[in-house]
Amino acid sequence: MDRLESMAVFVRAVDLGSFAPRGKLRVTMPAHFGRHCVAPVLLRLARQYPMLELDLSLTDRFADLAEDGYDLAIRTGALGDKAGLIARRVARQDMVVCAAPSYLRVHGEPQRIEDFADHQAIVYRRLGQVVQPWLFAREGQSVQEITPTGRLRLDDLDAIADAAVESMGLAWLPWWLVRERIEAGALVALLPDQPRYLYDCHALWLQTPHLPLKVRLAVDALAAALPRSMA
Numbered sequence: 373m374d375r376l377e378s379m380a381v382f383v384r385a386v387d388l389g390s391f392a393p394r395g396k397l398r399v400t401m402p403a404h405f406g407r408h409c410v411a412p413v414l415l416r417l418a419r420q421y422p423m424l425e426l427d428l429s430l431t432d433r434f435a436d437l438a439e440d441g442y443d444l445a446i447r448t449g450a451l452g453d454k455a456g457l458i459a460r461r462v463a464r465q466d467m468v469v470c471a472a473p474s475y476l477r478v479h480g481e482p483q484r485i486e487d488f489a490d491h492q493a494i495v496y497r498r499l500g501q502v503v504q505p506w507l508f509a510r511e512g513q514s515v516q517e518i519t520p521t522g523r524l525r526l527d528d529l530d531a532i533a534d535a536a537v538e539s540m541g542l543a544w545l546p547w548w549l550v551r552e553r554i555e556a557g558a559l560v561a562l563l564p565d566q567p568r569y570l571y572d573c574h575a576l577w578l579q580t581p582h583l584p585l586k587v588r589l590a591v592d593a594l595a596a597a598l599p600r601s602m603a
Contacts, residue, residue, distance in 0.1 A: 393586035394423035400435040401428070401446035404529045405573070409463075409548070410446050413597045417590060424586060432498050432527060437578050443587050445576045446594070449504070457576045460591055463598035464570040466547040467507065470559040475539040482542075482562055485516060492541035493520030494532045506544040509567040520544065533559070546571065548602050573598065 401410045407430055418426050429435065429442070437445055437457065451459055469488065471481075482488055485508050497503050503525070505517040522541050526532050533550055536543040537558045543550075547568070553559045575591045577583070 391585075392421050392423060393584075393589050394421070395586060396425040396427050397444070397586045397590060398427040398442045399429070399444045399446065399590070400437075400440070400442045401430055402432050402448055403430045404549075405448055405546075406430040406446060409598060409601055410594065413593050414590060416597075417593050421589075437576065443577060443584070444590060446573065447576060448571060448573045451574060451576070454576065456579050458579050459574045459576045460595065461572055462575050462591065462594040463573040463602050465573060465602055466568040467544055467571050468547050468550065468568060469506070469542055469544050469562045470536060470550050470554060471542045471562060472537055472539045472558065473560055475536075475541065476560060478539075481560075485518060485563065485566070488518055488520070488542060492524075493522035494535045494541045494543045495520050495522050495525045496527065496529065496532055496544075497525045498527055507569040507571075509569045511567065515569065546602075 397414075399410075399414065406428070411428060411430070414426055414428065418424050434447075435442055435445060437443075446462075448465070469482075471491075479491060482491065488506070493506075495503055503519060505519050508516040508518070510516055520542075524535055524540055526535065529545060529549055532543050533545055533553060535541070536545075536550075537553060542562070550559055550561075554561050575594055577587055577591075
């Protein structure tokens with residue numbers, strides 16, 4: 373077979389989809405972030421590649437990629453121990469503290485981070501885990517941490533935003549999630565001059581000599597699309 377014939381075979385193989393991702397892609401992701409941000413990107417990928425199957429798990433439980441048989445995991449926040457895993461940051465979420473105007477009329481508007489301790493917080497808490505601190509960036513200094521206290525603890529971010537709209541307290545939430553509520557006047561972003569903490573989102577996969585094409589394309593698609601949806 374001469375060079376021209378070899379090239380023709382190569383082109384036909386590409387046309388037939390020989391170099392397109394195929395088979396099942398199993399991905400685990402946080403429930404709310406996954407449903408609103410990650411899943412739409414992967415669904416577009418599946419529409420683009422008809423031989424690609426998706427098996428998506430939307431749960432806040434931390435799955436073990438090896439034991440549970442996942443190709444890819446999406447995690448938000450600190451990664452902790454990731455021995456045997458490869459991680460790539462695919463997005464950063466701007467975090468904002470917000471409250472309903474009616475709440476602020478009654479309780480006053482905080483003027484500095486330390487004032488949050490005098491207010492009721494609506495706390496995000498995963499089952500079996502300790503309450504995570506609210507984090508605040510500071511110019512030229514280490515991150516400031518505030519441990520929220522309040523009588524409401526929920527494991528769903530949308531429910532926390534809804535509770536904040538109902539004047540139940542302050543909430544620390546991703547900007548993309550509360551942007552429409554703030555623009556509509558249902559919530560107020562507090563300390564607007566305070567630099568927002570950027571909450572990292574990573575894609576993780578098992579360390580392997582040869583990364584499967586379906587995983588590489590999924591990670592590339594997320595890294596390209598998620599920062600736009602976070603803006």
